[in-house]
Amino acid sequence: EDQVxxxxxxxxxxxxxxxxxxxxYTVSGLRGLFWYRQDPGKGPEFLFTxxxxxxxxxxxRLKATLTKKESFLxxxxxxPEDSATYLCAVxxxxxxxxxxxxxxxxxxxx
Amino acid sequence: xxxxxxxxxxxxxxxxxxxxLQCAQDMNHNSMYWYRQDPGMGLRLIxxxxxxxxxxxxxVPNGYNVSRLNKREFSLxxxxxxxxxxxxxxxxxxxxxxxxxxxxGTRLTVL
Numbered sequence: 001e002d003q004v005x006x007x008x009x010x011x012x013x014x015x016x017x018x019x020x021x022x023x024x025y026t027v028s029g030l031r032g033l034f035w036y037r038q039d040p041g042k043g044p045e046f047l048f049t050x051x052x053x054x055x056x057x058x059x060x061r062l063k064a065t066l067t068k069k070e071s072f073l074x075x076x077x078x079x080p081e082d083s084a085t086y087l088c089a090v091x092x093x094x095x096x097x098x099x100x101x102x103x104x105x106x107x108x109x110x
Numbered sequence: 111x112x113x114x115x116x117x118x119x120x121x122x123x124x125x126x127x128x129x130x131l132q133c134a135q136d137m138n139h140n141s142m143y144w145y146r147q148d149p150g151m152g153l154r155l156i157x158x159x160x161x162x163x164x165x166x167x168x169x170v171p172n173g174y175n176v177s178r179l180n181k182r183e184f185s186l187x188x189x190x191x192x193x194x195x196x197x198x199x200x201x202x203x204x205x206x207x208x209x210x211x212x213x214x215g216t217r218l219t220v221l
Contacts, residue, residue, distance in 0.1 A: 004152065034208040043114075043200050043212030044153070087153070091208045096160065097168060098208050100152030 002027045006101035021073040021104045023088030036087040078108045114213035116201050122219045123191045131186040133201030141204045142184040146197040191220045
């Protein structure tokens with residue numbers, strides 16, 4: 001069964017304290033892995049797509065990496081405005097639908 | 111360029127009442143989706159439409175119906191609302207891949 005697990009459920013950091021969020025997945029043939037950001041009361045907003053192991057994508061303080069079993073979202077020197085819930089989803093070769101993780105709620109304290 | 115719009119933003123229903131959630135996109139995307147989001151759970155796909163004129167069931171279709179009215183619009187109908195359908199509903203569109211654009215959501219409470 002295709003499955004996505006995100007950890008931790010919540011993460012509190014001080015401003016400037018770097019860390020990583022994890023997205024573990026099991027899927028029968030990966031078509032793509034996607035990271036989204038969701039602010040309270042809003043819809044998810046697309047961040048990155050990763051297609052194959054070893055691939056990396058960067059945007060400002062965020063860098064996403066991918067292996068055959070998991071993806072990491074690295075946050076370098078975060079700021080309070082990086083506070084949000086970060087969602088991971090996978091799309092299998094055999095299925096059009098996205099399978100979503102429950103998300104990691106990131107709180108950055110000034 | 112409004113992206114994806116949803117109406118209404120908030121709704122309170124009594125058990126057994128019906129309602130339709132409206133969604134429209136202006137990005138000329140072929141694919142549209144309806145998700146529900148519940149606390150502690152990932153987004154769950156209710157229905158999707160890969161192209162105008164087609165609709166398919168997702169993970170949790172029971173109690174819902176959809177209509178792809180044209181390329182821009184995709185509506186979700188609850189025929190007889192139940193408390194278990196209390197949730198936040200998101201409409202999304204895409205060019206067929208996983209890079210979707212989401213609407214702002216409809217917060218539905220069923221009493």
